[in-house]
Amino acid sequence: MTDFNSLIEQQFSAFDPDYSDRKGAYADKLAPLEEKLIAAQQTGNSMAASDQYMIECKWLLLYTADWDGLEKKIAQFEKSLKNKDQDWAEEQVASDGSWGPCYDQWFLKVDAMIDAINALADEGIAPDYPLTFLSPIAKPADLVAWLDSQKTSRIFADGLDRRDALGAVSAALSEMCFKSEIRDYFRQYVKGFDLSDDYIAAYKSWLDDWQDAQSGYWGGWFETDTGDILKSPDLSLTFHNISYQHGKVGLWPAIFKTTLAIRDDAYPFGWKHNGDFNNHNNYDVAKIFDLGWAEVDSDSQKLASADISTILDWCLTKSMTPDGGFIDDPTFYNSVGSAYYYGVSFLDQIGYFGTDIPFWTDHAFADGPALCCNIQKKMKAEKLDDDEAEAAMEKLLDACGNCG
Numbered sequence: 001m002t003d004f005n006s007l008i009e010q011q012f013s014a015f016d017p018d019y020s021d022r023k024g025a026y027a028d029k030l031a032p033l034e035e036k037l038i039a040a041q042q043t044g045n046s047m048a049a050s051d052q053y054m055i056e057c058k059w060l061l062l063y064t065a066d067w068d069g070l071e072k073k074i075a076q077f078e079k080s081l082k083n084k085d086q087d088w089a090e091e092q093v094a095s096d097g098s099w100g101p102c103y104d105q106w107f108l109k110v111d112a113m114i115d116a117i118n119a120l121a122d123e124g125i126a127p128d129y130p131l132t133f134l135s136p137i138a139k140p141a142d143l144v145a146w147l148d149s150q151k152t153s154r155i156f157a158d159g160l161d162r163r164d165a166l167g168a169v170s171a172a173l174s175e176m177c178f179k180s181e182i183r184d185y186f187r188q189y190v191k192g193f194d195l196s197d198d199y200i201a202a203y204k205s206w207l208d209d210w211q212d213a214q215s216g217y218w219g220g221w222f223e224t225d226t227g228d229i230l231k232s233p234d235l236s237l238t239f240h241n242i243s244y245q246h247g248k249v250g251l252w253p254a255i256f257k258t259t260l261a262i263r264d265d266a267y268p269f270g271w272k273h274n275g276d277f278n279n280h281n282n283y284d285v286a287k288i289f290d291l292g293w294a295e296v297d298s299d300s301q302k303l304a305s306a307d308i309s310t311i312l313d314w315c316l317t318k319s320m321t322p323d324g325g326f327i328d329d330p331t332f333y334n335s336v337g338s339a340y341y342y343g344v345s346f347l348d349q350i351g352y353f354g355t356d357i358p359f360w361t362d363h364a365f366a367d368g369p370a371l372c373c374n375i376q377k378k379m380k381a382e383k384l385d386d387d388e389a390e391a392a393m394e395k396l397l398d399a400c401g402n403c404g
Contacts, residue, residue: 001261004232004269007222011155014225016065023061026070030057033074034330036081041336044383049089051386052102052112053077055334059105065159069104076102092116096133097192107165109133114172114182115387121185130192137169138193140202147206152221152229163220163268167237170207174244177203207241208250216254219269233258236268239284247291256300259288263307271311273332279319279339280332282311283346290349293359305360308350315346324374325382337389340379344392347371353399372396373403 012019037054040047053076060070080086080102093101100112113131120127137143150166175182177200186195210218212231218241219234242249249255262270271281289304319327326343333339351358352365353372376396379389 002230002232003265004222004230005266007224007230008155008161011222011224012065012159012161014156015159019065022065022067026061026067026074029074030054030061030077031330033077033081038328038330038336040081040084041384041386042382044385045084045086046090046335046386047081047084047086049083049086049102050077050080051335052089052100052108053080056103056105056108058334059108059164063161063164073104092128093133094129097127097129097131098133105165106133106136107168110172111168114175117182117185117190118175119387120189121181126189127191131190132192134193137173140199143173143199144202144206147210151210152223154223156225161220163232163234163237166220167234167240170237171240171244173203174207174240178244178246207245211241211249211251213251214254215258216251217258232269233262234268235259235262235271235281235284239288242291243287247295252292252295253297253300255288255292256296256304259285260300260303260307273329276318277311277314278329278332278342279315279326279346280342282315283342283349285311286346286349290359301360308360311346312350312352315343319343321378324371324376324378326375335386335388336382337384337386337392340375340384341388341392344375344395348395348399353396369400372400376400376403 009020012023016022034054037047037050040050053073057070057073057077060066060073064070089102090099091101092099098109098113099116100109103109103112113134117127135142137146147166147170150162150169153160153162155161176186176195177183183195183200186193207218212218212233215231215233217233217235217238219232219237222230222232224230238255242255264270264272266275267273267278267281271277271285273281286308289308293301293304320343321327326339328336328339333342347353347368350360352368354368355364357364376393379393379396
Protein backbone atom coordinates (compact mmCIF):
# COMPACT_ATOMS: atom_id res chain seq x y z
CA MET A 1 0.00 0.00 0.00
CA THR A 2 1.26 3.47 -0.89
CA ASP A 3 2.50 5.61 2.01
CA PHE A 4 0.56 8.72 1.03
CA ASN A 5 1.98 10.94 3.76
CA SER A 6 5.48 10.22 2.46
CA LEU A 7 4.34 10.67 -1.13
CA ILE A 8 2.89 14.10 -0.33
CA GLU A 9 6.06 15.16 1.49
CA GLN A 10 8.17 14.02 -1.47
CA GLN A 11 5.99 15.90 -3.93
CA PHE A 12 6.17 19.13 -1.93
CA SER A 13 9.95 18.76 -1.78
CA ALA A 14 10.03 18.28 -5.54
CA PHE A 15 8.11 21.55 -5.90
CA ASP A 16 10.27 23.38 -3.34
CA PRO A 17 13.60 21.78 -2.33
CA ASP A 18 13.56 23.85 0.88
CA TYR A 19 10.03 22.72 1.77
CA SER A 20 10.82 20.74 4.94
CA ASP A 21 13.01 23.46 6.45
CA ARG A 22 10.53 26.21 5.66
CA LYS A 23 7.60 24.21 6.97
CA GLY A 24 9.45 23.52 10.23
CA ALA A 25 10.40 27.17 10.67
CA TYR A 26 6.85 28.38 10.14
CA ALA A 27 5.47 25.69 12.45
CA ASP A 28 7.77 27.02 15.17
CA LYS A 29 6.59 30.56 14.46
CA LEU A 30 2.93 29.57 14.62
CA ALA A 31 3.08 27.45 17.80
CA PRO A 32 3.36 30.25 20.41
CA LEU A 33 0.51 32.14 18.76
CA GLU A 34 -1.67 29.05 18.99
CA GLU A 35 -0.80 28.79 22.67
CA LYS A 36 -1.92 32.38 23.24
CA LEU A 37 -5.19 31.69 21.42
CA ILE A 38 -5.85 28.57 23.46
CA ALA A 39 -5.19 30.46 26.69
CA ALA A 40 -7.69 33.13 25.67
CA GLN A 41 -10.29 30.52 24.69
CA GLN A 42 -9.91 28.82 28.05
CA THR A 43 -11.29 31.98 29.66
CA GLY A 44 -14.54 31.44 27.76
CA ASN A 45 -13.83 33.77 24.82
CA SER A 46 -14.23 32.00 21.48
CA MET A 47 -11.86 34.52 19.82
CA ALA A 48 -13.66 33.95 16.52
CA ALA A 49 -11.47 36.16 14.33
CA SER A 50 -8.21 34.79 15.71
CA ASP A 51 -9.58 31.27 15.38
CA GLN A 52 -10.26 31.84 11.68
CA TYR A 53 -6.80 33.26 11.11
CA MET A 54 -5.28 30.29 12.91
CA ILE A 55 -7.28 27.75 10.89
CA GLU A 56 -6.16 29.29 7.63
CA CYS A 57 -2.56 29.46 8.85
CA LYS A 58 -2.70 25.74 9.54
CA TRP A 59 -4.12 25.07 6.09
CA LEU A 60 -1.38 27.12 4.44
CA LEU A 61 1.23 25.28 6.49
CA LEU A 62 -0.06 21.76 5.90
CA TYR A 63 -1.55 21.89 2.41
CA THR A 64 0.50 24.44 0.48
CA ALA A 65 4.00 25.73 -0.11
CA ASP A 66 2.71 29.32 -0.25
CA TRP A 67 5.17 30.85 2.19
CA ASP A 68 4.33 34.45 1.31
CA GLY A 69 0.66 33.79 1.94
CA LEU A 70 1.45 32.08 5.23
CA GLU A 71 3.68 34.95 6.34
CA LYS A 72 0.88 37.43 5.70
CA LYS A 73 -1.72 35.32 7.48
CA ILE A 74 0.48 34.77 10.53
CA ALA A 75 0.91 38.54 10.82
CA GLN A 76 -2.87 38.97 10.75
CA PHE A 77 -3.26 36.22 13.33
CA GLU A 78 -0.71 37.79 15.67
CA LYS A 79 -2.31 41.23 15.39
CA SER A 80 -5.79 39.84 16.05
CA LEU A 81 -4.77 38.37 19.39
CA LYS A 82 -4.41 41.88 20.81
CA ASN A 83 -8.16 42.50 20.49
CA LYS A 84 -10.40 40.32 22.63
CA ASP A 85 -13.66 41.73 21.20
CA GLN A 86 -14.22 39.43 18.22
CA ASP A 87 -17.93 38.58 18.25
CA TRP A 88 -18.30 40.37 14.90
CA ALA A 89 -16.37 37.55 13.22
CA GLU A 90 -19.20 35.11 13.98
CA GLU A 91 -21.79 37.09 12.00
CA GLN A 92 -22.97 36.51 8.43
CA VAL A 93 -21.39 38.82 5.85
CA ALA A 94 -23.93 41.07 4.15
CA SER A 95 -22.14 41.39 0.81
CA ASP A 96 -22.24 37.71 -0.20
CA GLY A 97 -24.03 35.82 2.59
CA SER A 98 -20.90 33.99 3.72
CA TRP A 99 -19.51 33.32 7.18
CA GLY A 100 -15.88 33.50 8.21
CA PRO A 101 -14.93 37.08 7.28
CA CYS A 102 -11.28 36.52 8.18
CA TYR A 103 -10.88 33.66 5.72
CA ASP A 104 -9.40 34.25 2.28
CA GLN A 105 -10.04 30.72 1.05
CA TRP A 106 -13.54 30.14 -0.31
CA PHE A 107 -13.75 26.55 0.90
CA LEU A 108 -13.15 27.66 4.49
CA LYS A 109 -16.14 29.98 4.17
CA VAL A 110 -18.18 26.98 3.02
CA ASP A 111 -17.03 25.09 6.10
CA ALA A 112 -18.03 28.00 8.34
CA MET A 113 -21.36 28.26 6.54
CA ILE A 114 -22.46 24.72 7.27
CA ASP A 115 -21.72 25.18 10.98
CA ALA A 116 -23.75 28.38 11.01
CA ILE A 117 -26.61 26.80 9.07
CA ASN A 118 -26.80 23.94 11.57
CA ALA A 119 -27.13 26.45 14.40
CA LEU A 120 -29.78 28.47 12.55
CA ALA A 121 -31.69 25.31 11.64
CA ASP A 122 -31.84 24.31 15.30
CA GLU A 123 -33.61 27.60 16.02
CA GLY A 124 -35.69 27.73 12.84
CA ILE A 125 -34.26 31.12 11.90
CA ALA A 126 -33.54 32.14 8.31
CA PRO A 127 -30.15 33.58 7.32
CA ASP A 128 -30.11 37.36 7.13
CA TYR A 129 -28.73 37.37 3.58
CA PRO A 130 -28.85 35.19 0.43
CA LEU A 131 -25.96 32.72 0.12
CA THR A 132 -24.64 34.14 -3.14
CA PHE A 133 -21.07 33.19 -2.21
CA LEU A 134 -22.01 29.59 -3.16
CA SER A 135 -22.19 30.58 -6.84
CA PRO A 136 -19.16 28.39 -7.80
CA ILE A 137 -21.26 25.29 -7.02
CA ALA A 138 -24.78 26.68 -7.42
CA LYS A 139 -25.75 24.61 -10.48
CA PRO A 140 -25.30 20.84 -10.97
CA ALA A 141 -22.84 21.28 -13.84
CA ASP A 142 -20.81 23.82 -11.85
CA LEU A 143 -20.88 21.53 -8.82
CA VAL A 144 -19.46 18.58 -10.75
CA ALA A 145 -16.87 20.77 -12.46
CA TRP A 146 -15.65 22.19 -9.14
CA LEU A 147 -15.44 18.77 -7.48
CA ASP A 148 -13.57 17.35 -10.47
CA SER A 149 -11.13 20.25 -10.30
CA GLN A 150 -10.28 19.44 -6.68
CA LYS A 151 -10.24 15.64 -6.79
CA THR A 152 -6.71 15.23 -8.14
CA SER A 153 -3.65 17.02 -6.74
CA ARG A 154 -0.44 17.66 -8.69
CA ILE A 155 1.67 18.85 -5.79
CA PHE A 156 4.97 18.40 -7.59
CA ALA A 157 3.77 20.91 -10.21
CA ASP A 158 1.87 23.57 -8.23
CA GLY A 159 2.64 23.07 -4.52
CA LEU A 160 -1.00 22.55 -3.56
CA ASP A 161 -2.63 19.56 -1.87
CA ARG A 162 -6.32 19.88 -2.72
CA ARG A 163 -7.47 17.30 -0.19
CA ASP A 164 -8.62 19.73 2.51
CA ALA A 165 -10.68 21.88 0.16
CA LEU A 166 -12.29 18.80 -1.37
CA GLY A 167 -13.05 17.37 2.05
CA ALA A 168 -14.55 20.55 3.48
CA VAL A 169 -16.84 21.23 0.54
CA SER A 170 -17.92 17.62 0.04
CA ALA A 171 -18.72 17.32 3.76
CA ALA A 172 -20.84 20.47 3.59
CA LEU A 173 -22.58 19.22 0.46
CA SER A 174 -23.30 15.87 2.09
CA GLU A 175 -24.98 17.63 5.00
CA MET A 176 -26.98 19.81 2.62
CA CYS A 177 -28.08 16.91 0.44
CA PHE A 178 -28.46 13.98 2.85
CA LYS A 179 -29.11 15.42 6.31
CA SER A 180 -32.87 15.80 6.18
CA GLU A 181 -33.16 18.71 8.60
CA ILE A 182 -30.48 20.68 6.74
CA ARG A 183 -31.91 19.83 3.32
CA ASP A 184 -35.36 20.93 4.45
CA TYR A 185 -33.92 24.08 6.00
CA PHE A 186 -32.20 25.05 2.76
CA ARG A 187 -35.38 24.56 0.80
CA GLN A 188 -37.51 26.55 3.22
CA TYR A 189 -35.24 29.33 4.43
CA VAL A 190 -32.16 29.80 2.24
CA LYS A 191 -32.20 32.27 -0.62
CA GLY A 192 -29.62 32.40 -3.38
CA PHE A 193 -29.25 28.63 -3.67
CA ASP A 194 -31.60 26.05 -5.22
CA LEU A 195 -31.12 22.64 -3.58
CA SER A 196 -33.24 20.75 -6.11
CA ASP A 197 -33.70 17.00 -6.54
CA ASP A 198 -31.60 17.22 -9.71
CA TYR A 199 -28.81 18.91 -7.77
CA ILE A 200 -28.83 16.18 -5.10
CA ALA A 201 -28.90 13.44 -7.76
CA ALA A 202 -25.90 14.98 -9.52
CA TYR A 203 -23.96 15.10 -6.27
CA LYS A 204 -24.89 11.53 -5.31
CA SER A 205 -23.80 10.27 -8.72
CA TRP A 206 -20.46 12.04 -8.39
CA LEU A 207 -19.93 10.59 -4.91
CA ASP A 208 -20.65 7.05 -6.09
CA ASP A 209 -18.17 7.41 -8.93
CA TRP A 210 -15.55 8.77 -6.51
CA GLN A 211 -15.67 5.71 -4.20
CA ASP A 212 -12.73 3.38 -4.88
CA ALA A 213 -13.87 -0.09 -5.91
CA GLN A 214 -10.91 -1.84 -4.26
CA SER A 215 -10.68 -0.15 -0.87
CA GLY A 216 -14.30 0.98 -0.57
CA TYR A 217 -12.89 4.32 0.56
CA TRP A 218 -13.09 7.89 -0.65
CA GLY A 219 -10.05 10.13 -0.76
CA GLY A 220 -7.99 12.60 -2.72
CA TRP A 221 -6.24 11.39 -5.83
CA PHE A 222 -2.59 12.20 -6.44
CA GLU A 223 -0.95 12.43 -9.83
CA THR A 224 2.72 11.52 -9.95
CA ASP A 225 5.37 13.04 -12.19
CA THR A 226 5.11 9.90 -14.33
CA GLY A 227 1.40 10.49 -14.94
CA ASP A 228 0.09 7.75 -12.64
CA ILE A 229 -3.01 8.46 -10.52
CA LEU A 230 -2.90 7.09 -6.96
CA LYS A 231 -6.17 6.96 -4.99
CA SER A 232 -5.79 7.52 -1.26
CA PRO A 233 -7.86 5.83 1.48
CA ASP A 234 -8.87 8.89 3.49
CA LEU A 235 -10.47 8.11 6.85
CA SER A 236 -12.03 11.53 7.36
CA LEU A 237 -13.47 11.92 3.87
CA THR A 238 -14.80 8.37 4.01
CA PHE A 239 -16.39 8.99 7.39
CA HIS A 240 -18.26 12.05 6.16
CA ASN A 241 -19.54 10.31 3.05
CA ILE A 242 -20.77 7.33 5.06
CA SER A 243 -22.11 9.28 8.03
CA TYR A 244 -24.19 11.81 6.13
CA GLN A 245 -25.60 9.08 3.90
CA HIS A 246 -26.59 7.21 7.07
CA GLY A 247 -24.56 4.18 6.05
CA LYS A 248 -26.42 3.77 2.75
CA VAL A 249 -23.29 3.09 0.73
CA GLY A 250 -21.86 0.09 -1.06
CA LEU A 251 -18.77 -2.07 -0.55
CA TRP A 252 -19.09 -2.51 3.22
CA PRO A 253 -16.80 -5.57 3.48
CA ALA A 254 -14.08 -3.61 1.68
CA ILE A 255 -14.68 -0.57 3.91
CA PHE A 256 -14.23 -2.68 7.08
CA LYS A 257 -11.15 -4.40 5.68
CA THR A 258 -9.51 -1.10 4.79
CA THR A 259 -10.46 0.55 8.09
CA LEU A 260 -8.89 -2.29 10.05
CA ALA A 261 -5.81 -2.34 7.83
CA ILE A 262 -4.96 1.35 8.29
CA ARG A 263 -5.23 1.38 12.10
CA ASP A 264 -1.55 2.07 12.72
CA ASP A 265 -1.07 4.46 9.80
CA ALA A 266 -0.97 8.24 10.12
CA TYR A 267 -4.04 10.43 9.66
CA PRO A 268 -5.73 11.15 7.32
CA PHE A 269 -4.77 7.82 5.77
CA GLY A 270 -4.96 6.01 9.09
CA TRP A 271 -6.17 6.36 12.66
CA LYS A 272 -3.10 7.84 14.32
CA HIS A 273 -1.71 11.33 14.81
CA ASN A 274 1.90 11.82 15.87
CA GLY A 275 2.15 8.08 16.43
CA ASP A 276 -0.81 7.71 18.78
CA PHE A 277 -4.58 7.46 18.73
CA ASN A 278 -6.78 10.54 18.62
CA ASN A 279 -10.41 10.96 19.66
CA HIS A 280 -11.40 12.70 16.44
CA ASN A 281 -10.28 9.67 14.47
CA ASN A 282 -11.57 7.26 17.11
CA TYR A 283 -15.02 8.77 16.65
CA ASP A 284 -14.82 8.45 12.86
CA VAL A 285 -13.79 4.80 13.11
CA ALA A 286 -16.44 3.94 15.69
CA LYS A 287 -19.24 5.46 13.64
CA ILE A 288 -18.07 3.73 10.46
CA PHE A 289 -18.11 0.40 12.29
CA ASP A 290 -21.51 1.13 13.84
CA LEU A 291 -23.17 2.06 10.55
CA GLY A 292 -21.81 -0.98 8.73
CA TRP A 293 -22.04 -3.53 11.54
CA ALA A 294 -24.96 -5.46 10.06
CA GLU A 295 -23.36 -5.53 6.60
CA VAL A 296 -20.28 -7.60 7.46
CA ASP A 297 -19.55 -11.09 8.76
CA SER A 298 -18.81 -12.09 12.35
CA ASP A 299 -15.06 -12.30 11.77
CA SER A 300 -14.97 -8.65 10.71
CA GLN A 301 -17.12 -7.72 13.70
CA LYS A 302 -14.75 -9.47 16.13
CA LEU A 303 -11.74 -7.65 14.72
CA ALA A 304 -13.54 -4.32 14.89
CA SER A 305 -14.72 -5.00 18.45
CA ALA A 306 -11.16 -5.67 19.60
CA ASP A 307 -9.96 -2.40 18.08
CA ILE A 308 -12.81 -0.41 19.63
CA SER A 309 -11.81 -1.82 23.02
CA THR A 310 -8.23 -0.70 22.40
CA ILE A 311 -9.13 2.87 21.53
CA LEU A 312 -11.63 3.09 24.40
CA ASP A 313 -8.83 2.22 26.82
CA TRP A 314 -6.63 4.86 25.21
CA CYS A 315 -9.38 7.48 25.45
CA LEU A 316 -9.99 6.89 29.15
CA THR A 317 -6.37 6.55 30.24
CA LYS A 318 -4.39 8.76 27.85
CA SER A 319 -6.67 11.51 26.55
CA MET A 320 -8.42 12.51 29.78
CA THR A 321 -7.56 14.06 33.13
CA PRO A 322 -8.81 12.42 36.36
CA ASP A 323 -11.42 15.15 36.88
CA GLY A 324 -13.18 14.55 33.55
CA GLY A 325 -11.29 16.91 31.27
CA PHE A 326 -10.01 16.19 27.79
CA ILE A 327 -6.40 17.05 27.04
CA ASP A 328 -6.10 19.48 24.14
CA ASP A 329 -3.71 18.74 21.28
CA PRO A 330 -3.05 22.01 19.42
CA THR A 331 -1.18 20.10 16.72
CA PHE A 332 -4.53 18.59 15.71
CA TYR A 333 -7.48 20.48 17.16
CA ASN A 334 -8.43 24.05 16.35
CA SER A 335 -9.79 24.80 19.82
CA VAL A 336 -10.16 23.39 23.32
CA GLY A 337 -13.84 22.87 22.54
CA SER A 338 -12.87 20.58 19.68
CA ALA A 339 -10.95 18.28 22.02
CA TYR A 340 -14.05 17.96 24.19
CA TYR A 341 -16.40 17.54 21.26
CA TYR A 342 -14.55 14.61 19.74
CA GLY A 343 -13.81 12.93 23.05
CA VAL A 344 -17.47 13.12 24.03
CA SER A 345 -18.59 12.07 20.56
CA PHE A 346 -16.41 8.97 20.59
CA LEU A 347 -17.62 7.83 24.01
CA ASP A 348 -21.21 8.57 23.08
CA GLN A 349 -20.93 6.74 19.74
CA ILE A 350 -19.70 3.53 21.35
CA GLY A 351 -22.47 3.69 23.97
CA TYR A 352 -20.19 4.29 26.95
CA PHE A 353 -22.51 6.75 28.71
CA GLY A 354 -25.67 4.68 28.40
CA THR A 355 -27.20 1.75 30.23
CA ASP A 356 -28.02 -0.27 27.10
CA ILE A 357 -25.59 -2.82 25.71
CA PRO A 358 -23.61 -1.19 22.86
CA PHE A 359 -23.48 -2.65 19.36
CA TRP A 360 -19.89 -3.86 19.63
CA THR A 361 -19.76 -5.60 23.02
CA ASP A 362 -21.85 -7.75 25.36
CA HIS A 363 -22.06 -5.42 28.37
CA ALA A 364 -22.84 -1.86 29.39
CA PHE A 365 -20.30 0.30 31.24
CA ALA A 366 -21.08 0.95 34.90
CA ASP A 367 -18.74 3.95 35.12
CA GLY A 368 -20.18 5.64 32.04
CA PRO A 369 -22.97 7.79 33.55
CA ALA A 370 -20.69 9.13 36.29
CA LEU A 371 -18.03 10.05 33.76
CA CYS A 372 -20.66 11.82 31.67
CA CYS A 373 -21.48 14.02 34.68
CA ASN A 374 -17.83 14.68 35.47
CA ILE A 375 -17.20 15.89 31.93
CA GLN A 376 -20.19 18.23 32.19
CA LYS A 377 -18.86 19.72 35.43
CA LYS A 378 -15.38 20.16 33.98
CA MET A 379 -16.72 21.94 30.89
CA LYS A 380 -18.81 24.29 33.01
CA ALA A 381 -15.82 25.05 35.21
CA GLU A 382 -13.71 25.92 32.16
CA LYS A 383 -16.56 28.07 30.75
CA LEU A 384 -16.16 26.68 27.25
CA ASP A 385 -18.65 28.33 24.91
CA ASP A 386 -17.56 27.82 21.31
CA ASP A 387 -19.79 25.93 18.88
CA GLU A 388 -18.04 22.60 19.34
CA ALA A 389 -18.09 22.86 23.12
CA GLU A 390 -21.81 23.59 23.00
CA ALA A 391 -22.35 20.60 20.70
CA ALA A 392 -20.41 18.40 23.13
CA MET A 393 -22.57 19.61 26.01
CA GLU A 394 -25.73 18.80 24.05
CA LYS A 395 -24.55 15.22 23.61
CA LEU A 396 -23.77 14.95 27.31
CA LEU A 397 -27.17 16.31 28.29
CA ASP A 398 -28.87 13.85 25.97
CA ALA A 399 -26.83 10.99 27.41
CA CYS A 400 -27.12 11.60 31.16
CA GLY A 401 -29.24 14.69 31.76
CA ASN A 402 -28.16 17.89 33.48
CA CYS A 403 -25.82 16.92 36.30
CA GLY A 404 -25.86 20.38 37.86
